Amino acid sequence: MTGVEQIVSGLEAAGVTLVASVPDTWIGRLMEGVRRSPRLRAVDVAREEEAVAVACGANLAGGRGAVLIQNAGLLNCGGVLAGLVELYRLPCFFIVSLRGDHRDPVYYHAPKGRVTEETLRAWRLPHAHADRRGDLAGQVKQGVEFCVESRGPFVLLISGEDLA
Amino acid sequence: MTPRKPLLDALVATLTPTDVLISCLGANARYLPHMTVPCPVFALCDSMGAAIPLALGVALQRPDRHVVALEGDGSLLMSPNVLATVAAAAPPNLTVLLWVNGRYESSGGQALPPVAVDWPGLARAAGLRHVATVGDPAALREALAAARRAGSPAAIVVEIAFDPREAIPPYSERPDEIRARFKI
Numbered sequence: 001m002t003g004v005e006q007i008v009s010g011l012e013a014a015g016v017t018l019v020a021s022v023p024d025t026w027i028g029r030l031m032e033g034v035r036r037s038p039r040l041r042a043v044d045v046a047r048e049e050e051a052v053a054v055a056c057g058a059n060l061a062g063g064r065g066a067v068l069i070q071n072a073g074l075l076n077c078g079g080v081l082a083g084l085v086e087l088y089r090l091p092c093f094f095i096v097s098l099r100g101d102h103r104d105p106v107y108y109h110a111p112k113g114r115v116t117e118e119t120l121r122a123w124r125l126p127h128a129h130a131d132r133r134g135d136l137a138g139q140v141k142q143g144v145e146f147c148v149e150s151r152g153p154f155v156l157l158i159s160g161e162d163l164a
Numbered sequence: 165m166t167p168r169k170p171l172l173d174a175l176v177a178t179l180t181p182t183d184v185l186i187s188c189l190g191a192n193a194r195y196l197p198h199m200t201v202p203c204p205v206f207a208l209c210d211s212m213g214a215a216i217p218l219a220l221g222v223a224l225q226r227p228d229r230h231v232v233a234l235e236g237d238g239s240l241l242m243s244p245n246v247l248a249t250v251a252a253a254a255p256p257n258l259t260v261l262l263w264v265n266g267r268y269e270s271s272g273g274q275a276l277p278p279v280a281v282d283w284p285g286l287a288r289a290a291g292l293r294h295v296a297t298v299g300d301p302a303a304l305r306e307a308l309a310a311a312r313r314a315g316s317p318a319a320i321v322v323e324i325a326f327d328p329r330e331a332i333p334p335y336s337e338r339p340d341e342i343r344a345r346f347k348i
Contacts, residue, residue: 017225018221018224018225020221041224043220043221043224043249043253044249044252044253045217045246045249046245046246046248046249047243047245047246049213049214049217049243050217050220050243050245050246050249051217052214052217053211053214053216053217053218053220053221054217054218054220054221054224054249055221056218056221057186057217057218057219057220057221057222057223057224057225058221058222058224058225059221060206060218060221060222060343060346060348061184061221061222061225061226061229061348062225062226062348063225065221065225079211079212080211080213080214082210082211083208083210083211083212083214084208084210084211084214084218087209087210087211087339088339088340088342088343089339089340089343090343
């Protein structure tokens with residue numbers, strides 16, 4: 001299985017029903033896999049804060065929502081994370097493309113790469129790096145279940161290499 | 165121009181137990197706990213701009229329910245992109261009520277940037293086909309009934325009077341209580 005197929009499989013196994021997304025190059029590839037799934041509803045949103053609220057709405061209505069965005073978009077989401085996800089203690093699972101780290105060849109992503117993990121720690125967002133060599137589907141499922149059990153967010157950071 | 169409360173009363177009177185009401189922060193969210201609302205209510209006390217996408221998630225997850233989202237003009241002005249998102253997802257069971265008074269009422273009534281935004285035009289430009297403007301309770305009731313029959317997401321612009329002396333109740337419910345009670 002490709003990394004994309006494993007991640008989609010993990011979302012399905014976790015009972016995710018709706019995936020809200022703003023694409024970048026990597027997330028766009030992942031969303032192609034999401035759209036092929038008969039069990040996942042892809043929702044294209046215009047801005048990342050919307051994706052968070054759409055996923056939370058699905059959760060409130062008895063489904064399971066997930067958010068697929070780039071780290072630039074995650075950096076936009078401080079307000080909605082504080083005022084919706086944390087304040088109301090809502091599950092919210094994120095898959096975030098970690099642009100600008102040492103594996104990313106595109107120079108203009110570097111400033112985001114330098115601050116993403118420090119921001120996650122400052123915002124007290126539980127997070128992990130996807131490990132392509134391990135059970136990627138299991139990591140996704142575990143992340144979704146963490147959100148449900150903790151009534152809060154979890155961020156799984158992925159790189160382009162994880163999708164191959 | 166009609167004050168807020170008679171319009172909010174008219175809205176609540178049209179709701180049924182199978183509807184869902186999602187409210188933005190501010191006066192509507194503060195009035196609702198003191199009203200007899202026949203359907204589940206999720207009211208925000210923070211997070212401007214989240215009401216419509218939150219309602220969209222509910223509407224997509226539960227197509228058997230009609231979802232009504234209440235949003236203010238100040239909130240929508242900082243996130244008008246959501247109108248295009250709603251138009252693209254196109255849930256026929258979602259009605260957006262945009263309460264327009266030109267004020268950030270919950271923070272003291274400061275004026276929005278002084279420009280006459282064409283709210284119905286903005287909604288149409290974003291791709292919403294069913295758009296109405298109302299200014300009194302009777303027109304709101306008619307517009308809500310039409311929105312339910314629209315077969316596409318609807319936007320209703322509700323023009324209300326701003327009254328700086330309006331005795332809006334304070335927030336009376338905690339977020340944990342709101343979430344725990346919200347069951348559909």
